[in-house]
Amino acid sequence: MSGPMALGAVDPQVVPTPGAPVLEARDVAVGYGGVRAVDGVSLAVYPGEVVGIIGPNGAGKSSFLGALGGQVKRSRGHILLGSRDISQLPPHERARLGLVRTFQTTSEFARMTVFENLVTAAEGDSGASLKAVILHPRRTHLREQELSERAFGIMERFEMTHTADLYGRELSGGQRRLVEIMRCLVRHPQVLLLDEPMVGVAPHLTGKLIDDLRGIAADGLGILVVEHALEVVRRLCDRVVVMAFGKVIAAGEFEEVVADPQVQAAYLS
Ligand SMILES: Nc1ncnc2c1ncn2[C@@H]1O[C@H](COP(=O)(O)OP(=O)(O)OP(=O)(O)O)[C@@H](O)[C@H]1O
Numbered sequence: 001m002s003g004p005m006a007l008g009a010v011d012p013q014v015v016p017t018p019g020a021p022v023l024e025a026r027d028v029a030v031g032y033g034g035v036r037a038v039d040g041v042s043l044a045v046y047p048g049e050v051v052g053i054i055g056p057n058g059a060g061k062s063s064f065l066g067a068l069g070g071q072v073k074r075s076r077g078h079i080l081l082g083s084r085d086i087s088q089l090p091p092h093e094r095a096r097l098g099l100v101r102t103f104q105t106t107s108e109f110a111r112m113t114v115f116e117n118l119v120t121a122a123e124g125d126s127g128a129s130l131k132a133v134i135l136h137p138r139r140t141h142l143r144e145q146e147l148s149e150r151a152f153g154i155m156e157r158f159e160m161t162h163t164a165d166l167y168g169r170e171l172s173g174g175q176r177r178l179v180e181i182m183r184c185l186v187r188h189p190q191v192l193l194l195d196e197p198m199v200g201v202a203p204h205l206t207g208k209l210i211d212d213l214r215g216i217a218a219d220g221l222g223i224l225v226v227e228h229a230l231e232v233v234r235r236l237c238d239r240v241v242v243m244a245f246g247k248v249i250a251a252g253e254f255e256e257v258v259a260d261p262q263v264q265a266a267y268l269s
């Protein structure tokens with residue numbers, strides 16, 4: 001692959017220095033009215049690793065992911081991508097710099113083919129517009145070609161070329177999840193945020209999605225994933241962070257974390 005910098009200039013501050021985290025959350029908090037959904041969460045994700053967030057319902061996992069992506073308002077704390085503080089940036093700026101998250105498929109997704117879905121996702125950061133087409137027809141043509149190549153490159157990588165002309169609505173749950181992830185990857189991110197990526201995936205296909213995600217991490221991306229199914233977490237994640245009542249109550253390797261009496265108590269309470 002052409003690497004994360006293929007499309008235009010990237011802020012050098014966002015490129016992680018060797019041995020340093022690609023994503024860091026420092027004392028992040030989220031409140032909804034009186035509810036403290038996230039209450040001072042700090043964690044780091046290094047390039048090439050998959051970090052899992054687990055915890056009981058309502059622990060604040062999705063709110064925390066939203067605070068990282070910028071979709072949910074923080075009440076406190078800092079978020080760093082590489083060495084750059086991105087806490088004040090809107091979601092599309094964070095995505096442009098390399099922090100992207102998947103979204104549930106929309107009706108628009110269902111009405112477009114897989115190819116169209118990937119191209120429009122890639123366009124997200126390319127600045128392609130009607131005005132650009134009129135002013136710079138040749139440049140736009142090259143851009144379209146590049147976007148198309150990128151879309152096919154990613155489909156080949158995940159053995160999805162045969163789905164190029166299928167509409168989103170024609171895909172199975174597992175294929176849909178994969179296309180959601182591919183839509184993120186065409187933007188050449190440095191960090192991928194995933195909230196329950198296995199929902200709707202047939203049990204016999206979760207293994208493939210786990211392998212695909214491990215492969216993505218092996219390319220040097222950092223992945224932060226919220227997941228309920230502990231068996232998936234065990235196979236997918238290098239490290240696990242456990243949240244309960246908006247706080248981190250344990251962190252470490254899967255086996256060690258699930259054996260922690262405090263973690264077991266949080267799941268039973
Ligand atoms: N938009 C919102 N407005 C008000 N309260 C919210 C909102 N979103 C979440 N909450 C509350 O914040 C807390 C954390 O919710 P959140 O969805 O982040 O938890 P979660 O760990 O992702 O849970 P689940 O495992 O069920 O997905 C809960 O008490 C929830 O009711």
Ligand SMILES: [Mg+2]
Pocket residue numbers: 061062063
């Ligand atoms: Mg959630």
